[in-house]
Amino acid sequence: AQSVAQPEDQVNVAEGNPLTVKCTYSVSGNPYLFWYVQYPNRGLQFLLKYITGDNLVKGSYGFEAEFNKSQTSFHLKKPSALVSDSALYFCAVSVHGAGNMLTFGGGTRLMVKP
Amino acid sequence: EAQVTQNPRYLITVTGKKLTVTCSQNMNHEYMSWYRQDPGLGLRQIYYSMNVEVTDKGDVPEGYKVSRKEKRNFPLILESPSPNQTSLYFCASRRGSSGSYEQYFGPGTRLTVT
Numbered sequence: 001a002q003s004v005a006q007p008e009d010q011v012n013v014a015e016g017n018p019l020t021v022k023c024t025y026s027v028s029g030n031p032y033l034f035w036y037v038q039y040p041n042r043g044l045q046f047l048l049k050y051i052t053g054d055n056l057v058k059g060s061y062g063f064e065a066e067f068n069k070s071q072t073s074f075h076l077k078k079p080s081a082l083v084s085d086s087a088l089y090f091c092a093v094s095v096h097g098a099g100n101m102l103t104f105g106g107g108t109r110l111m112v113k114p
Numbered sequence: 115e116a117q118v119t120q121n122p123r124y125l126i127t128v129t130g131k132k133l134t135v136t137c138s139q140n141m142n143h144e145y146m147s148w149y150r151q152d153p154g155l156g157l158r159q160i161y162y163s164m165n166v167e168v169t170d171k172g173d174v175p176e177g178y179k180v181s182r183k184e185k186r187n188f189p190l191i192l193e194s195p196s197p198n199q200t201s202l203y204f205c206a207s208r209r210g211s212s213g214s215y216e217q218y219f220g221p222g223t224r225l226t227v228t
Binding site: 004006009032034036041042043044045046049051090092094095096100101102103104105106107 | 118145147149154155156157158159162164170172173204206213214216217218219220221222
């Protein structure tokens, strides 16, 4: 069975500082990894994904994530946080060849303070 | 505008009264899915559909039904709702059969069963 862990319920950062939201996964096979963001009273929006190739992937709004196969991690990062980045972030995984199930982590609330 | 729509957005009902939440997408996507979101648990997949007349169970299918008679529509049916089905529900769609494609989410339906 596949699973995703987001070890932090909440991450607090000051505006302008770098941010990291952690994600680790467990799958049998090669993973497809995703980050989604949810703003209040909205559906989830796609941020970025890792399918294959370069371990560092860049996405929307200046976010990036690094795939680390040995540590089974896919941490979300941004060099300089904005107050408008405050939202709920979800990491998700599916498996190459069995892509019908998308498994989500529990979510991490990012709070960026001015 | 490419989008996934859900109706209703908010619903309060009583135990045992059948209800349907509609979902429609205008992107000609083959794959559609239903999730429920509960605090601390992230999103859990209820049912998914690879194409018209093809549906399958996700992680938490008990108490739910779906149908896919048209490509654009994927309604979620609760034939006898119970209080433990109080949750925030999301419909999503993506193209193709590969899990490498990102999903597009509807705005959500907040269901309360008393």
